[in-house]
Amino acid sequence: MRKPVEQIEEATILFAGDSGDGSQTIGTQMTETTALIGNDVATLPDYPAEIRAPAGSLAGVSGFQLHFSSEQIHTPGDLCDVLVAMNPAALKVHLHKLKPNGILIVNIDNFARRSLRLAGYEDNPLEDGTLAKYQVFPVELTRLTRKALETTDLSTREIDRCKNFFALGMILWLYNRPMEYTMKWVKTKFARRPQYIEANILALRAGNVYCEATEQFAVSYDVKPASFEPGTYRNIEGNMATVLGLIAASHQSGLPLVYGSYPITPASDILHGLAQYRNFGVVTMQMEDEIAAVGVAIGAAFSGSLGVTGSSGPGLALKSEAINLAMIAELPLVVCNIQRAGPSTGMPTKTEQSDLLQMFYGRNGESPIPIIAPSRPFDCFETIYEACRIAVKYRTPVIFLSDLYIGMGAEPWRIPKLSELPEIKADFAGREYAHGNGFEPYQRDPETLARPWAKPGTPGLEHRIGGLEKSDITGHVSYDAENHQRMVEIRAEKVARIANEIPPTEVFGAQEGDLLLLGWGGTYGAIRTAVEHSVEDGLSIAHVHLRHLNPFPNDLADILNRFKKVLIPELNSGQLLQLIRSTYFIDVIGLNKVEGQPFHVFELQAKIDAIFKELGHF
Amino acid sequence: MKKERSSRPKRKRTSHIPAGVPTLSKKDFESDQDTRWCPGCGDYSILAQTQRIMPELGVPREDIVFISGIGCSSRFPYYMNTYGFHTIHGRAPTIASGVKMANPDLSVWVITGDGDALSIGGNHFIHLMRRNFDLNVLLFNNRIYGLTKGQYSPTSEQGKQTYSTPLGSLEAPFNPISLALASGATFVARSLDRDPDHLRMIIKSAFEHKGTSFIEIYQNCNIFNDGTFFQYTEKDTKADNTVFLEHGEPLVFGTERNKGIRLNGFQPEVVETSNGDYTTDDLIVHDQYTEDTTLANFLAGMSDTPDMPHPIGIFRSVRHPCYEDAMTNQIRSAKDRMGEGDIEALLNAGETWTVS
Numbered sequence: 001m002r003k004p005v006e007q008i009e010e011a012t013i014l015f016a017g018d019s020g021d022g023s024q025t026i027g028t029q030m031t032e033t034t035a036l037i038g039n040d041v042a043t044l045p046d047y048p049a050e051i052r053a054p055a056g057s058l059a060g061v062s063g064f065q066l067h068f069s070s071e072q073i074h075t076p077g078d079l080c081d082v083l084v085a086m087n088p089a090a091l092k093v094h095l096h097k098l099k100p101n102g103i104l105i106v107n108i109d110n111f112a113r114r115s116l117r118l119a120g121y122e123d124n125p126l127e128d129g130t131l132a133k134y135q136v137f138p139v140e141l142t143r144l145t146r147k148a149l150e151t152t153d154l155s156t157r158e159i160d161r162c163k164n165f166f167a168l169g170m171i172l173w174l175y176n177r178p179m180e181y182t183m184k185w186v187k188t189k190f191a192r193r194p195q196y197i198e199a200n201i202l203a204l205r206a207g208n209v210y211c212e213a214t215e216q217f218a219v220s221y222d223v224k225p226a227s228f229e230p231g232t233y234r235n236i237e238g239n240m241a242t243v244l245g246l247i248a249a250s251h252q253s254g255l256p257l258v259y260g261s262y263p264i265t266p267a268s269d270i271l272h273g274l275a276q277y278r279n280f281g282v283v284t285m286q287m288e289d290e291i292a293a294v295g296v297a298i299g300a301a302f303s304g305s306l307g308v309t310g311s312s313g314p315g316l317a318l319k320s321e322a323i324n325l326a327m328i329a330e331l332p333l334v335v336c337n338i339q340r341a342g343p344s345t346g347m348p349t350k351t352e353q354s355d356l357l358q359m360f361y362g363r364n365g366e367s368p369i370p371i372i373a374p375s376r377p378f379d380c381f382e383t384i385y386e387a388c389r390i391a392v393k394y395r396t397p398v399i400f401l402s403d404l405y406i407g408m409g410a411e412p413w414r415i416p417k418l419s420e421l422p423e424i425k426a427d428f429a430g431r432e433y434a435h436g437n438g439f440e441p442y443q444r445d446p447e448t449l450a451r452p453w454a455k456p457g458t459p460g461l462e463h464r465i466g467g468l469e470k471s472d473i474t475g476h477v478s479y480d481a482e483n484h485q486r487m488v489e490i491r492a493e494k495v496a497r498i499a500n501e502i503p504p505t506e507v508f509g510a511q512e513g514d515l516l517l518l519g520w521g522g523t524y525g526a527i528r529t530a531v532e533h534s535v536e537d538g539l540s541i542a543h544v545h546l547r548h549l550n551p552f553p554n555d556l557a558d559i560l561n562r563f564k565k566v567l568i569p570e571l572n573s574g575q576l577l578q579l580i581r582s583t584y585f586i587d588v589i590g591l592n593k594v595e596g597q598p599f600h601v602f603e604l605q606a607k608i609d610a611i612f613k614e615l616g617h618f
Numbered sequence: 619m620k621k622e623r624s625s626r627p628k629r630k631r632t633s634h635i636p637a638g639v640p641t642l643s644k645k646d647f648e649s650d651q652d653t654r655w656c657p658g659c660g661d662y663s664i665l666a667q668t669q670r671i672m673p674e675l676g677v678p679r680e681d682i683v684f685i686s687g688i689g690c691s692s693r694f695p696y697y698m699n700t701y702g703f704h705t706i707h708g709r710a711p712t713i714a715s716g717v718k719m720a721n722p723d724l725s726v727w728v729i730t731g732d733g734d735a736l737s738i739g740g741n742h743f744i745h746l747m748r749r750n751f752d753l754n755v756l757l758f759n760n761r762i763y764g765l766t767k768g769q770y771s772p773t774s775e776q777g778k779q780t781y782s783t784p785l786g787s788l789e790a791p792f793n794p795i796s797l798a799l800a801s802g803a804t805f806v807a808r809s810l811d812r813d814p815d816h817l818r819m820i821i822k823s824a825f826e827h828k829g830t831s832f833i834e835i836y837q838n839c840n841i842f843n844d845g846t847f848f849q850y851t852e853k854d855t856k857a858d859n860t861v862f863l864e865h866g867e868p869l870v871f872g873t874e875r876n877k878g879i880r881l882n883g884f885q886p887e888v889v890e891t892s893n894g895d896y897t898t899d900d901l902i903v904h905d906q907y908t909e910d911t912t913l914a915n916f917l918a919g920m921s922d923t924p925d926m927p928h929p930i931g932i933f934r935s936v937r938h939p940c941y942e943d944a945m946t947n948q949i950r951s952a953k954d955r956m957g958e959g960d961i962e963a964l965l966n967a968g969e970t971w972t973v974s
Contacts, residue, residue, distance in 0.1 A: 231973060260716065280959030285716075291742075299718075299720065302717055303724070325705060456680065456724050458680055462700050
């Protein structure tokens with residue numbers, strides 16, 4: 001007899017184990033399957049910087065959190081319904097994230113005295129009452145996997161590495177998800193090692209059958225598909241969406257893509273992603289350092305390609321002089337910063353939004369550079385495409401300011417039609433630009449103030465550019481006082497004019513009233529969820545999420561003035577807050593957190609409640 | 619400045635200019651900008667020889683790009699009537715790599731100095747050498763920082779007294795030729811600002827070489843380091859202090875051409891061929907095309923050895939695959955294998971589902 005299935009609206013699962021235990025793999029597989037059957041999904045991988053920290057240690061715990069729902073969701077969830085702990089260290093690190101009465105699946109084969117001690121447990125938490133408020137499911141995951149795979153020729157070590165698929169089989173059963181997508185993936189992944197295909201599928205099936213057969217699991221759950229805007233969807237990570245956006249921009253503009261990079265967490269996936277697409281003419285160059293990486297991108301831009309470089313905060317610090325060169329030379333350049341927790345090396349595998357002021361001000365001299373930020377994993381596609389469009393149109397470096405949380409998080413994406421993408425016109429200067437005085441490289445488009453893009457190889461347009469201040473129009477080296485003043489003003493004005501084509505800002509919730517939450521970047525999901533809850537509670541509250549950080553949208557001043565209070569939640573010590581205060585001369589309230597972790601919805605909720613209390617609403 | 623002629627035999631030149639292409643002159647390569655180096659600077663000669671040789675290369679002006687970093691030498695692109703990019707300190711190799719990669723048809727020239735290439739840009743320099751883009755690097759070595767008014771450079775002799783080292787510099791200098799060889803450079807040469815014929819010949823050979831061509835040019839800074847190379851460049855001393863490298867020829871030098879370089883074990887030594895002890899058959903015969911770098915390294919080391927003449931000419935010239943060609947091949951074979959990239963298919967790749 002089939003066990004009963006309970007309908008629920010949403011669930012949050014956290015897979016956790018040693019960094020070699022494959023939590024990221026099964027988390028990703030569960031995400032793919034869940035997205036494919038139509039749920040809305042959001043994920044949060046949380047892993048250590050060490051590739052293999054000492055086995056069983058707290059430092060080595062790798063987690064993957066996944067939230068799925070039959071409604072639209074925006075975050076990977078605050079607290080979890082299910083925690084899969086492959087060892088005591090994973091339990092110790094993540095138990096506080098499990099809801100009371102939540103499902104706790106533990107691999108008891110890993111709870112020997114030594115492992116407990118490594119995790120800092122004096123007594124076995126499975127026996128001492130620590131877990132009394134949870135539904136605990138102790139499973140002999142290692143032993144059962146070995147038993148299921150005893151017919152294979154694999155070594156015990158190899159067999160043990162399949163136990164994550166046993167756990168995945170269990171979770172797929174628990175949430176009534178099909179195994180076929182994972183099986184298909186296993187077959188592609190291990191195409192060259194058929195023995196691993198068989199083994200992982202055996203483990204997956206065994207985990208599934210185990211739940212069906214034992215009395216431990218009496219009930220399973222189902223989450224119905226969410227309603228989405230019509231279209232074709234796929235699940236996508238932010239960095240992959242960035243890759244696709246860059247290739248799309250290259251394709252739509254007809255500009256060959258040259259991506260210069262140096263390996264760095266969490267931006268390397270963009271380099272890896274692009275390197276797969278040589279058949280799109282994509283050139284990826286892994287350079288000797290961050291400076292060389294931006295250097296080749298600038299050289300490529302001068303030569304008439306779409307020059308792009310990508311890194312994270314420490315890399316951006318090294319690139320800043322070269323970015324400034326592209327700024328004064330007025331060449332198109334796209335710079336991706338996938339932020340991580342700083343300062344210095346900081347916490348490379350943790351998220352933060354603390355590079356905003358670095359991107360604004362981290363260059364010598366007056367150096368205005370457009371900055372745009374994606375808000376969600378799928379939004380990386382549109383935002384990087386927009387970065388390319390602005391760079392090409394205005395002949396300026398543009399900073400695409402993503403972060404680890406967005407870059408490595410995944411969610412469903414409605415795949416756009418090519419016809420929906422805005423035009424990117426390369427518009428190279430041709431021979432007609434040569435006249436009596438020769439070519440004038442700093443003659444400008446009267447509307448955008450962009451200077452001509454004259455690539456080497458064009459007869460008659462031979463000219464010299466560089467980092468020295470240039471005379472207006474002629475581009476000759478100039479130390480003239482008035483000219484320098486004028487050039488500084490022109491470069492600022494050029495960037496400011498981008499605001500003229502920023503679409504009207506979307507205000508979610510009340511169009512005017514008590515409280516506006518103003519955010520940017522990866523905090524979108526948490527802010528939107530908190531504001532949605534507050535709107536349901538009848539509060540006069542709104543959410544504005546900025547894509548354009550420099551320049552700000554023209555309508556922002558008006559929007560800010562329509563609310564009694566403005567709250568800016570940021571994963572830094574108040575950087576947008578400083579910019580908003582100094583630009584608009586209004587007081588704003590900050591909610592700041594620098595823990596390397598995203599906001600929880602409840603943290604925002606508490607702040608909102610406190611502000612409304614102050615306003616006398618409660 | 620006195621005109622010096624070397625005693626080497628002249629090389630036969632071939633014209634690269636295809637029939638029907640209008641012939642350009644030196645003047646066509648002079649920009650409208652006033653040259654602003656100190657009067658008497660060695661850079662003038664290098665600029666003039668470059669402008670003189672350019673018409674012989676047969677490359678249209680619009681296909682030539684000069685890229686420099688920072689320093690006196692790096693002003694060079696402003697004076698060439700070609701495309702030019704005066705970039706930032708030490709980074710010219712990176713920008714040149716991007717220019718060449720994005721358009722392999724361009725003739726790319728990096729202009730740099732001893733501080734720019736070997737100090738602040740040292741990392742880029744070695745990696746540029748090993749990547750072997752088909753481009754040319756002219757390093758003006760004057761063993762001093764000129765633009766910043768006279769501090770010691772990475773090629774300054776140890777103990778050099780400058781504004782920043784009043785008690786003498788502490789570190790041993792780089793040998794640019796050895797460094798280029800160690801970094802895998804496929805064309806390595808040395809020439810002199812005060813030997814215009816030789817300089818033009820070397821620039822032309824560098825251009826003809828497919829791959830990264832590195833030329834170290836001994837250049838006089840008459841303000842901050844006047845005469846640092848005079849024993850190798852001036853009439854009275856040049857013949858006895860330099861040995862001009864000719865492929866297939868023994869290493870003979872000296873005013874009387876009666877001195878030569880012989881290998882004594884692992885040590886090159888100067889011997890006389892006029893007193894009966896040695897003949898030219900005992901001397902090292904130069905082979906610039908050998909793949910093995912041992913000989914080139916011996917020759918490079920001579921300029922670090924007191925009382926040895928400095929070799930001038932081409933140390934090494936070998937053919938290796940170029941980065942940009944290898945990249946182009948990868949793109950071509952990926953297209954052959956997977957088909958020309960289909961953007962719609964790419965966006966819709968993997969598992970998808972449709973909501974209607």
